[in-house]
Each structure stands twice: as structure tokens, then as C-alpha cells.
Amino acid sequence: MKFTPLILGASLVASMVACPGQDAAMKDLKSKLKARQEAPGPNDSDEMVGDLATIGGVTTVGKAVQDILTGAADPYTDEPWKGSLPAKTSALCARDTCCIWKWIAKDMEAKFKGSAGRCNRFARAAVRLGFHDAGTWSKTTGFGGADGSLILANEGNRPENNGLQEISKVTLGWYNSYKKYGVGMADLIQMGANVATVVCPLGPRVRTFVGRKDSNVPNADNLLPSVFADAESLIKLFEDKTIKAHGLAALVGAHTTSQQHFVDPKRKFDPQDSTPGVWDVKFYGQTTGSAPKRVFKFPSDVALAAHPKIADEWADFAGAGGQEHWDEDYAKEYIRLSLLGVNNINNLTECTRVLPPAKKTFNQPDLTIFQQWLEGKYNSLGQQIEDGNLITSTLLKLLGLLSGRMFEGEGAEAEVVA
Numbered sequence: 001m002k003f004t005p006l007i008l009g010a011s012l013v014a015s016m017v018a019c020p021g022q023d024a025a026m027k028d029l030k031s032k033l034k035a036r037q038e039a040p041g042p043n044d045s046d047e048m049v050g051d052l053a054t055i056g057g058v059t060t061v062g063k064a065v066q067d068i069l070t071g072a073a074d075p076y077t078d079e080p081w082k083g084s085l086p087a088k089t090s091a092l093c094a095r096d097t098c099c100i101w102k103w104i105a106k107d108m109e110a111k112f113k114g115s116a117g118r119c120n121r122f123a124r125a126a127v128r129l130g131f132h133d134a135g136t137w138s139k140t141t142g143f144g145g146a147d148g149s150l151i152l153a154n155e156g157n158r159p160e161n162n163g164l165q166e167i168s169k170v171t172l173g174w175y176n177s178y179k180k181y182g183v184g185m186a187d188l189i190q191m192g193a194n195v196a197t198v199v200c201p202l203g204p205r206v207r208t209f210v211g212r213k214d215s216n217v218p219n220a221d222n223l224l225p226s227v228f229a230d231a232e233s234l235i236k237l238f239e240d241k242t243i244k245a246h247g248l249a250a251l252v253g254a255h256t257t258s259q260q261h262f263v264d265p266k267r268k269f270d271p272q273d274s275t276p277g278v279w280d281v282k283f284y285g286q287t288t289g290s291a292p293k294r295v296f297k298f299p300s301d302v303a304l305a306a307h308p309k310i311a312d313e314w315a316d317f318a319g320a321g322g323q324e325h326w327d328e329d330y331a332k333e334y335i336r337l338s339l340l341g342v343n344n345i346n347n348l349t350e351c352t353r354v355l356p357p358a359k360k361t362f363n364q365p366d367l368t369i370f371q372q373w374l375e376g377k378y379n380s381l382g383q384q385i386e387d388g389n390l391i392t393s394t395l396l397k398l399l400g401l402l403s404g405r406m407f408e409g410e411g412a413e414a415e416v417v418a
């Protein structure tokens with residue numbers, strides 16, 4: 001999508017309400033809206049999905065989603081939870097659909113955040129789970145999608161879902177605790193993806209909707225991408241899900257947080273950019289340019305980055321102002337993805353206010369050791385980094401990666417103070 005980098009983020013909307021006299025801010029907001037409303041290019045997703053494609057947006061929520069998908073409305077917001085949080089079992093909580101989701105989002109946040117402030121392996125797997133549940137829908141088959149079937153119909157046994165076993169178990173646990181409040185699996189999976197995204201530092205607070213219908217019918221096979229596929233066929237695969245080349249370019253940016261396990265098992269835990277657990281744009285620049293030794297580039301990402309429908313957009317995400325451009329495009333495209341196969345969009349409820357606040361800045365508190373790991377030292381740290389743990393010299397000693405003498409002699413303690 002075309003984007004004006006000078007404009008301010010979603011936070012602007014909130015601050016403008018507080019200070020109505022800010023003409024400059026208002027002008028910026030208008031230019032942002034104008035940039036969004038420009039006709040999408042040939043590589044931007046613009047198709048409607050679900051009931052929006054047949055009857056259009058006929059409710060407030062339906063219209064909101066339609067505006068998000070056409071670029072006329074913000075796909076991520078700072079809208080906070082207001083007031084107190086009623087007890088789960090209270091009548092007051094039952095009266096607000098989002099109340100129980102606030103409780104769920106709190107459980108998810110606790111599970112997804114590591115002690116270093118980075119998001120952990122549960123968070124990343126939750127984002128991938130959201131993709132793999134929804135991504136089984138296509139225009140050609142016309143069925144499946146974000147329906148909870150990955151867990152409810154045991155799609156987890158399929159090879160493409162390898163690595164999602166642990167998060168599926170955790171999600172099933174949440175389902176068993178919360179289904180008595182009317183919570184469904186499809187929504188739980190998509191809520192998990194959105195909580196996870198914003199728990200990762202710099203991640204957008206993607207607008208979040210609930211009310212999807214669950215299904216225990218296995219979705220069609222072979223609709224998820226292979227890491228070894230060429231760019232042309234990957235673009236076709238996603239176009240059949242209404243996601244065009246630029247949308248795909250934005251979505252694969254989720255690999256910014258990732259550490260692979262199965263593409264090359266000998267390099268288990270190697271990250272896809274230098275900052276796993278952080279939702280930054282380093283992934284884009286490092287996929288096309290130079291990266292530390294330990295960074296493992298997926299062949300699919302390298303291929304997509306070089307494709308003529310994607311190369312410009314990819315470079316834009318990697319360049320100045322890229323973070324905000326990407327956050328916006330990712331949020332918009334993830335909302336599309338999370339609604340594939342959902343045919344009651346007009347009847348959904350927006351619960352964005354249950355998400356934790358976005359973390360808009362982040363400094364790695366353990367940069368020195370982290371960089372040594374990236375250059376190939378401390379192989380067994382991969383697991384700790386997956387867990388989002390703060391890496392200290394004490395931890396290195398504990399893992400036998402640093403002897404007491406080396407520790408004192410090298411003054412490592414001083415080096416790693418946060």
C-alpha cells in the first residue's frame with residue numbers, strides 16, 4: 001500500500017482527543033487518511049472477504065472491517081480497557097462480550113512474555129497457529145479458514161503444522177477453562193495471535209474481532225506454503241486467499257520474531273533475523289542484505305524479496321519509516337487473514353481494548369552476549385533465547401558456557417549489565 005512516512009501513528013487519535021487544538025496533528029492525520037484512501041496498486045489486496053463480499057458491511061462492525069480492508073480506517077489502535085475488570089463469573093462480566101476476553105488476554109500475555117521483555121516461543125507459535133488455522137481457506141475450495149479446526153479437527157498431525165503441538169495444547173487448555181463462558185476455539189486462536197503480536201516489542205496492536213463459528217471438519221490439505229517453493233507459486237497460493245503480493249510481503253515479516261527448528265534441524269533455534277522475539281523490521285534488510293552468521297534466511301523469504309511484485313515494497317519496509325509502514329500493512333493484512341472463511345463478519349464484536357498496550361521502543365538489555373551468540377558463540381543459548389529469557393553472565397555460568405575464572409578474568413559481569 002502507498003504510504004507517507006512522515007505521518008504519526010495510531011496514538012495520534014488518542015492524543016488529539018485530549019488536545020483538540022493541535023492543527024498540525026490533525027493535518028498529519030488527514031494526510032495519512034488520504035494516503036490510505038488512494039486507489040490500491042495492482043499488488044495490493046483489495047478484495048472483500050466472507051459476507052462483506054456478498055452483502056457488504058451492513059453493521060457498525062461490518063463497516064469497520066470493510067474500511068480497514070480498503071485502507072480507510074486504522075488497522076491498529078491504542079484504545080485502552082476502561083474502568084475496572086469485573087469478576088469472570090459476575091453478571092456484569094457476562095453483559096460485556098469483551099470482559100471474558102480481557103481475562104483471557106491477561107492469561108495469554110503472561111504466557112507470551114519473556115523476562116528480557118522479548119516475546120517467547122509460545123508467542124511466536126501463537127502467531128503461526130493463527131496463520132495455519134486461517135490459511136487453509138482458498139477461493140478455489142471456498143471452505144475452511146479461521147474456524148478452530150486446526151485444533152478441533154486435529155489438523156495438528158499434518159507435517160506443515162509441525163512445531164505447533166505445544167501451543168495447540170496450551171490453547172486447548174484455555175479453551176477448556178473458558179468455553180463455559182461461550183468462548184470459541186477459532187476466536188481463541190486469533191486472539192492468541194494478536195495478543196502475541198503486541199506482546200512482542202514494537203508489534204502493532206492489531207484490531208481484534210470475536211464471534212467466529214467453530215468447525216470440527218478438517219480443512220482442505222496443501223493450502224499452506226512450503227519454505228522451498230518459488231516466489232511465483234507462493235504469490236499464486238496467497239492470491240487464491242485474496243492476499244496479493246504486497247500483503248504477503250507484509251505477513252512474512254512475522255519471521256522477524258522467529259527461530260527455526262525443522263527447516264535445518266542441525267541449526268535448530270537459529271533466528272530469521274538478529275533480533276528474535278522483537279517485532280522490528282531488521283528481518284527485511286537482513287533477508288536481502290548482510291546479516292550476522294547465525295541468522296538463517298528462509299529460501300522462500302529470499303525468493304519473495306527478489307520478486308518484481310514485491311522487491312520495492314520489501315525495500316520500503318527495510319528503509320527509513322519502514323517500521324510504521326510495516327506495522328500498518330501487517331495489521332491490515334493480518335485482519336484479512338484472520339477473517340478468511342468467516343461468513344458472519346457483520347455479526348462480530350470488536351474487542352481490541354482487551355489487548356495489552358503496545359511497546360513502542362525496545363533496547364536489548366543483554367546486547368553484548370546476544371551479539372556473541374549471533375556471531376556463532378554459545379550454541380546452547382538458543383533455547384534460552386527462545387524462552388525470551390534475559391541472558392546474564394550468571395546464566396552463562398549456570399549453563400557451563402562461562403567458567404568462574406573466565407567470568408572474573410574477562411570482567412564479563414560489567415559487560416552485560418543491562
Ligand code: HEM
Nearest residue numbers: 124125127128131225226227251254258260261262263300
Ligand atoms: C511464504 C509463506 C511462508 C512460509 C513458506 C513460512 C514458513 C515457515 C517455516 C518453515 C517456519 C519455521 C518452522 C520451524 O522450523 O520451526 C516458520 C515459522 C514461523 N512463521 Fe512462517 N511461513 C510463511 C508465512 C508466514 C505467515 C503469513 C506468518 C504469520 C502471519 C508466519 C509466521 C511465522 C512465525 C511467527 C514463525 C515462528 C514460529 C515459532 O517460532 O514457533 N509465517 N514459517
Ligand SMILES: *[C@@H]1O[C@H](CO)[C@@H](O)[C@H](O)[C@H]1NC(C)=O
Nearest residue numbers: 041042043308309310312313
Ligand atoms: C507491481 O507488480 C508489477 C509486476 O506485476 C511490477 O512491475 C511493479 O513494479 C509492482 N509495483 C510495486 C509498487 O511493487
Ligand SMILES: *[C@@H]1O[C@H](CO)[C@@H](O)[C@H](O)[C@H]1NC(C)=O
Nearest residue numbers: 051342343344345346347348
Ligand atoms: C447475524 O445476526 C442476526 C441477528 O441475530 C441473524 O439474523 C443473522 O442470521 C446473523 N448473520 C450471520 C451471517 O450469522
